[in-house]
Amino acid sequence: MENILEVKNLHVSFDTHGGEVTAVRGVSFDLKKGETLAIVGESGSGKSVTTRAIARLIPSPPGRIKEGEILFNGKDLAKLKEKQMQQIRGKDISTIFQDPMTSLNPTMKIGKQIMEGLMKHQKMDRSLAKKKAIELLDLVGLPDAKERVDQYPHQFSGGQRQRVVIAIALACNPQILIADEPTTALDVTIQAQILELMKDIQRKTESSIIFITHDLGVVANVADRVAVMYAGKIVEIGTVDEIFYNPKHPYTWGLLGSMPTLDNEEESLVAIPGSPPDMLQPPKGDAFAPRNEYALEIDNELDPPMFKVSDTHYAATWLLHEYAPKVEPPAAVKKRMKGFGNTGASPISKKGDD
Known part of the structure; x- marks a missing residue:
């Protein structure tokens, strides 16, 4: 399957009174047509800045792309002027x-608000744009769309407003949809409805989705592939099965271990000790080393490269080096990994399951 997007060695910094904050440090990944890529990690890991x-x-100012390429259908977005990006933003990437x-x-x-994009990018007249806006509100499951199209945002609930935002994003049939934690502010029932809506829309439009979240339960339901970010870098990337069933990076183990389950057995969550590093002064070596109980001496000196686990699975940890000691995930993480394959005990249902 062809790549619709290729991000290569992306570096993003912010100039602050305290100095330069290196928010994204050498991120590379691709996105295929019709694929959903989830980007996960703690707050401050660089997920939102990347997208x-x-x-x-x-x-x-204060932000700037210092280095790297963002190839969208072969065109480098990092080099486009703002006026050129305005023709892409909202139309091809929402x-x-x-x-x-x-x-x-x-x-x-x-x-x-829905009509604006249609009139600008699709060159529709007002009457046709309003008709399309009503169709979009129907598509996102908003009842009484003909009447509600003339209402204001404060007249809608939180879940309904999110549906309106999705309708605006979908108005021009974008090739890439970036969903930046779109369900975090919603209760779990509405969250499930919005996620199901997005999967349904993707099936109908064949759009590609980059889904940002810190909720691994959401990831299991929506993603084809998962990129795990820490301190401005991707530390592990693979298919959703590879990340959930065969994680290799200790940080990924920590994220999985901190997931609550629906098991009846009493068990404590596994907390990741410490805090993410201050990106005003990026640490030498592996940024996760101070929080990693399995860290090796080399982690304090050299940043690990991406080691190949399979054709689709890569992880940046020295534990994958041929001379590294063999380390297994903690028992609590193994238990969760095992539970993902048991629908009776799993806190999630895998993508495609009912």
């Missing part, structure tokens, strides 16, 4: 943000 760089939404209330203009009717 905002792709859409060229990094405010400059973003769904975390908080729908801050994404919507409270003084404009929602129909008009």
Whole structure:
């Protein structure tokens, strides 16, 4: 399957009063047509900055893309002028943000907000754009779309507003949809509805999705592949099965171990000790070493390269070096890995399961 997006050695920094914050450090990945790639990690790991760089939404100043390529259908977005990006942003690449209330203009009717992109990018007249806006509201499951198209954001619930934001993002049939924690602010019932809606829309439109989240349960339900980020770098990437059933990086073990399960047995969650590093002063060697109980001496000196586990699975840990000691995931993590394959005990259902 062909790549619709290729990110190569992306570096993003922010200039602050305290100095340069290196938010993204050499990130590389690709995205295929019709694929969902989930990017996971703790707050501050660089997930949102990476995707905002792709859409060229990094405010400059203080932010800047220092290095790297963002190839969208072979065109390097990092080198385009803002006017050129305006023809791509919203039309070919759309973003769904975390908080729908801050994404919507409270003084404009929602129909008009959907119509803006249609009139600009699709060159529709007002009447046709309004008809399309109603169709989009129907598509995202908003009842009474004909009446509600003329209402304001404050007249909708949180889940309904998120559906409106999705309708705006889908208006111009984008090739890539960036979903930046789109369900975090919603309760679990509405969250499940929104996730199901996004999967259904993807099946209908064949769009590619980059899904940012810290919730691994969500990942298992929506993703084809998973990229795990820490301290501005991708430390492990693979298919959803490889990340859940055969994780190789200690940080990924920590994320999986911190997942609650629905088992009846009493068990404590595995906490990752310490805190992420200060990116004003990026650490020497492996950034995760101070929090990694399996760290080797070399972790304090050299940043590990990406070691190949399979054709689709790579991890940046010295534990995969041929001379490294053999280390197994903690028992609690192994138990969760085993539980993922048992639908009776699993806290999640795998993508495609009912």
